[in-house]
Amino acid sequence: MSWKGTTKAFGRLPQRIATKTGLRTETKDLRFDDIQTRFTEMTKQTEKLHDDAKKFRDGVSNMLNHQANFADLLVELYNPITSEEASDGVVTRRTKTPAQAMKATEEYAKLMSEVRDTILAELDSIDRRIIMPATEFLDVIKLIKKTVTKREHKKVDYDRYQNSVKKLKDKKDKSLSEEKQLHKYEDQLERATQEYDHYNELLKKELPLFFEYRVEFIEPIFECFYHMQLRIYGLLFEQFEQLAELGYFDFESDIIDGFDKKIVDAREQLEDITLFKRSKQNKKQDESSRKQSSIRESARTGSSGQVPTYSKDHIEEDDEPPAYTPTPVRAQPPPPPPVSRKPKPVRYVVALYDYDATADGDLSFRKDDKIELIKRTPDVNDWWTGKLNGVTGVFPGNYVAEL
Known part of the structure; x- marks a missing residue:
């Protein structure tokens, strides 16, 4: 802000404070207030349209990339795991993947890669046909905002000069300097009135026209966005329809019922694996050890939860230690003769x-x-x-x- 603008801002500050605190009145134009409310709401919606279009573009891009990566990972997981080549040159296959499942996985990865490359090229049109027009529309709104701000400044000048003129006119005995000051304020009030009326009438006249033009802006964007989504979802449908023709997926039964049946079968097979049994046994042993520790702790502390203590007062004088019978010492038996064994x-x-x-x-x-x-x-x-x-x-x- 220039020095001139800073000076004007400081000059308007007392009027703004007095208006907010209710010490002074301000000019009201109900028709303009209604138009300004509509303009503010339209600005928010346009900014949201601009941001949501970018989020849609980025969201579809991320979805395609994650989808392709997911397909590649499935191929890696479905690939048979083989051991290293042994000394006799034989490679032992540890896991086997059904041929139909392996083919479906590879086709899925191939199709997802093609879909990603095709649709990512389509997403470039979102920038050209939606995001860029929305950005240009927001630039126009910024220019209108500057005019609205200027109108607000002129209204503050109009109110403060009007209050100053009224205050001096109401004063009965005015000095010569006050008479000169009154003429000065009247000239400033006349200039401020002209400027305020100019911007106020301009906005009230042209903002409604701008509201009508917004339809011309929204219609092509909406139509373009519709066709782009139709294109994206159509490509996805075509590719997935090719995948369905493989015959690997079951489209007749319910998805949740089919998943529940397969997960039960997988768990039954998992229970036959020794690693799984050993893991379950370790869990049971850990639980048993915790229970035994808890029982020993309870027995040690007693029902009250405190460790019992004993003192010499509890031992009577007639109590004697138990008799001690020494164990007879026996000779060490001779070691057995070494047995000759072949080393294993x-x-x-x-x-x-x-x-x-x-x-x-x-x-x-x-x-x-x-x-x-x-x-x-x-x-x-x-x-x-x-x-x-x-x-x-x-x-x-x-x-x-x-x-």
């Missing part, structure tokens, strides 16, 4: 993956570690016992390969 051959396995212990007694190792095999079962999905770096523990058999 040491077997080793190599780690195919990293494994971090999940419970006490587990053996942690890194990929390619050479582990001494102490005990194993015929089932590779069972827990085996091994030794590494002087530490003995159990580990999943399907994480290693025998040497």
Whole structure:
């Protein structure tokens, strides 16, 4: 703000304070107040339209990117997990994915990638046909706001000069300086009246026209937005319809019922896995240990919750310690003669993956570690016992390969 503008602002400050506190009156124009209320509401709605259009653009873009990433992750999760190549050159497949499920997943990832690339190009038209016109419309509103602000300043000048003239006219005995000041205020009041009437009548005349023109602005944006959404959702429908033609998805049964049935079957299969059983056993042991600790704590503290104490006053003088009978000392038996046994051959396995212990007694190792095999079962999905770096523990058999 320039020095001239700052001076005017300080000159208007007393009038603004006096008006807000009720010490002075201000000019009211009910018709303009109604128009200004409508203008303020239209400004808020236009700003919201501008912001929501940007959010829609960013939201669709994020949805497409996350959708494509989700499809890629599904492909990685559905891919069979294989072990490292063993010494005999055979690669053991640990998990198998049904061919139909693998094909559906790969097709889904391919279609989602195509949808993302196609629709992201369509989103550029949102900037050109919605966001940019809304920005231009807001620029026009800013210019009108400046005129509204100027009209408000002229109204304050009009009110303060009018109050000053009225105050001096009501004074009976005026000095020469007061007479000169009265003429000065009358000239300023006349100029302020002309300026205030100019801006006030201008806004009352042209703002209603501006309200009518807003329809010309909104109609093409609304029509464009409708066709863009139709285009985006149509592309999504076409791609998903191709995916439905694979025959992998069940569209006949209810979605929730189908999910509940599949999750029950998965849990039943999960209960047959030794890892899952061992996890449940560990939980039961932990619960049992907590219960036993609670029982011992209750027995120690008694029903009152306090630890019982004893003093010498509770021991009578006639009480004697129990008789002590020494245990007869016997000669140390001779050690048994050494038995000659053939040393048991040491077997080793190599780690195919990293494994971090999940419970006490587990053996942690890194990929390619050479582990001494102490005990194993015929089932590779069972827990085996091994030794590494002087530490003995159990580990999943399907994480290693025998040497």
